Amino acid sequence: MTSAWEWHTPAERRNRWLGTLGVAAGLGWAWSHISARTTWGFVLDAGVQLQDMGLRMFPPDASYLAALFQPLVDTLHIATLGTVLGVSIAIPVAFLAADTTTPSRRVLRPLALLVLVTSRSVNSLIWALILVVLVGPGLLAGVLAIALRSVGFVGKLVYEAIEEAPPLPVMAIETTGAGRAHALAFGLLPHVLPTMAGVSVYRWEINIREATILGIVGAGGLGMALQASIDALAWSRVSVILGVILATVVVAETVSARVRKGLA
Amino acid sequence: MRTEAAGAWRPPPRIASATTRRLLVLGGGAYTVIALVTIDVDAARMAEGAARAVDFFGGWLRPDFVTRWSDIRAGLVESLAMTLAATAAGFVLSVPFGLGAARNLVPPPVYAVCRGALAVFRAFHEVLVAILFVAMFGFGAFAGFMTLVVATVGFLGKLLAEAVEEIDAAPLEALTAAGAPWLSRIAFGVLPQVMPRILGLTLYRLDINFRESAIIGLVGAGGIGATLITAFARYEFESVSAILILIISMLFLAEVVSGRLRRRLL
Numbered sequence: 001m002t003s004a005w006e007w008h009t010p011a012e013r014r015n016r017w018l019g020t021l022g023v024a025a026g027l028g029w030a031w032s033h034i035s036a037r038t039t040w041g042f043v044l045d046a047g048v049q050l051q052d053m054g055l056r057m058f059p060p061d062a063s064y065l066a067a068l069f070q071p072l073v074d075t076l077h078i079a080t081l082g083t084v085l086g087v088s089i090a091i092p093v094a095f096l097a098a099d100t101t102t103p104s105r106r107v108l109r110p111l112a113l114l115v116l117v118t119s120r121s122v123n124s125l126i127w128a129l130i131l132v133v134l135v136g137p138g139l140l141a142g143v144l145a146i147a148l149r150s151v152g153f154v155g156k157l158v159y160e161a162i163e164e165a166p167p168l169p170v171m172a173i174e175t176t177g178a179g180r181a182h183a184l185a186f187g188l189l190p191h192v193l194p195t196m197a198g199v200s201v202y203r204w205e206i207n208i209r210e211a212t213i214l215g216i217v218g219a220g221g222l223g224m225a226l227q228a229s230i231d232a233l234a235w236s237r238v239s240v241i242l243g244v245i246l247a248t249v250v251v252a253e254t255v256s257a258r259v260r261k262g263l264a
Numbered sequence: 265m266r267t268e269a270a271g272a273w274r275p276p277p278r279i280a281s282a283t284t285r286r287l288l289v290l291g292g293g294a295y296t297v298i299a300l301v302t303i304d305v306d307a308a309r310m311a312e313g314a315a316r317a318v319d320f321f322g323g324w325l326r327p328d329f330v331t332r333w334s335d336i337r338a339g340l341v342e343s344l345a346m347t348l349a350a351t352a353a354g355f356v357l358s359v360p361f362g363l364g365a366a367r368n369l370v371p372p373p374v375y376a377v378c379r380g381a382l383a384v385f386r387a388f389h390e391v392l393v394a395i396l397f398v399a400m401f402g403f404g405a406f407a408g409f410m411t412l413v414v415a416t417v418g419f420l421g422k423l424l425a426e427a428v429e430e431i432d433a434a435p436l437e438a439l440t441a442a443g444a445p446w447l448s449r450i451a452f453g454v455l456p457q458v459m460p461r462i463l464g465l466t467l468y469r470l471d472i473n474f475r476e477s478a479i480i481g482l483v484g485a486g487g488i489g490a491t492l493i494t495a496f497a498r499y500e501f502e503s504v505s506a507i508l509i510l511i512i513s514m515l516f517l518a519e520v521v522s523g524r525l526r527r528r529l530l
Binding site: 026 | 305348387
């Protein structure tokens with residue numbers, strides 16, 4: 001009565017088949033939906049379009065580089081100030097959201113979690129779109145958009161770090177008769193400070209990338225120059241801007257990697 | 265370090281050199297001031313905005329799902345289709361790129377080419393890629409699909425390469441010693457070690473792609489973003505609010521579902 005060893009039971013096999021079938025059906029539907037909405041003539045001549053665009057982009061208009069200095073500085077300001085503002089909002093919210101440090105589990109904790117989820121669900125470009133309507137186009141809208149998006153990201157990672165921190169140091173300090181604030185400052189903060197710093201620097205790197213495009217909806221920086229050049233069909237400038245964006249992102253990534261290595 | 269003479273104990277500073285500390289604080293402060301000055305806050309415009317803020321948040325409180333429902337539904341369905349198709353295509357394409365960018369599997373020239381390609385895929389923000397693809401492929405879902413594919417390959421490919429570089433080398437060596445050809449070594453020595461992690465990351469990317477599909481529509485690449493920007497352009501804040509609420513609740517749902525699925529896969 002020896003039967004060959006089988007990896008899956010019949011029920012498992014059936015479920016795997018059904019799962020595969022379901023995924024395949026879903027993908028088939030998705031593709032046919034896209035395909036039905038596509039003008040294939042436009043897709044098929046993409047090569048021609050690319051060549052055409054390439055020819056217009058080259059040679060890049062090097063004289064435009066000087067005009068990009070101010071937008072570049074603006075972009076860096078948007079990313080940096082936005083990160084600073086975002087982090088300074090995120091850290092108190094994280095303390096309210098963490099199970100171990102929240103002053104009220106019933107009211108403040110769910111509220112803080114809601115703030116973090118909302119902030120994370122709305123992309124900074126949409127925040128910028130909203131803020132341009134509210135505070136007008138320019139740097140301020142960009143800074144606020146970056147800050148609002150960063151709160152959720154930094155806040156989530158920091159509150160998870162707070163919850164994972166060992167409880168003993170805080171308890172030990174509290175048994176000496178220290179108040180709650182002292183106990184947290186000396187028992188918890190040293191433990192989560194490296195996470196806070198690392199997460200902030202990482203978010204700054206992401207924010208640099210995002211700040212380069214916020215201008216598309218009017219929130220200042222390189223994106224604004226990009227949108228203007230595209231609208232004017234000045235493709236030889238577009239290539240210069242794309243080059244500057246690429247260089248900025250690479251430099252920011254390198255700086256961020258160095259700093260985080262130093263922090264770890 | 266003996267500090268009892270100073271009275272209250274203080275933890276030692278993280279940066280030992282006092283000069284470096286002061287320079288950092290000074291530099292940070294100076295930068296913040298300079299940067300803040302360059303932001304010119306237009307008080308008149310903000311006052312004007314305050315009236316709109318009332319309008320806007322008023323609209324936020326009265327979300328209108330009905331008036332533009334057919335547009336909103338079409339946008340959401342298109343976003344969903346783009347997300348599903350792009351995640352699947354991106355996953356399939358990321359496997360060759362990811363294996364090619366793993367130092368321990370391929371010769372250096374292949375490694376350099378694949379690493380380079382993945383870096384290029386990730387360097388530009390999705391919106392910039394979408395602008396390029398809209399120019400190439402025309403407006404609509406196909407440009408959005410292509411954008412998400414590129415972003416997904418860049419993301420999954422890099423993480424796959426990193427996962428492959430960290431695998432336990434013993435099964436691979438055993439297969440090599442037994443004379444297994446390259447493809448068999450990959451299929452039996454590498455993939456079983458990295459697939460659970462990559463499938464989990466693919467689910468995570470599904471989530472991200474849906475988020476991004478709301479953004480790339482702003483530059484003409486289809487999906488719910490196109491509906492959103494139209495509502496904005498018409499100042500129909502009630503519809504904007506309805507769309508944002510739907511996006512947030514779908515993302516919330518997606519997070520719950522993908523969290524469950526991930527736990528079952530791992």
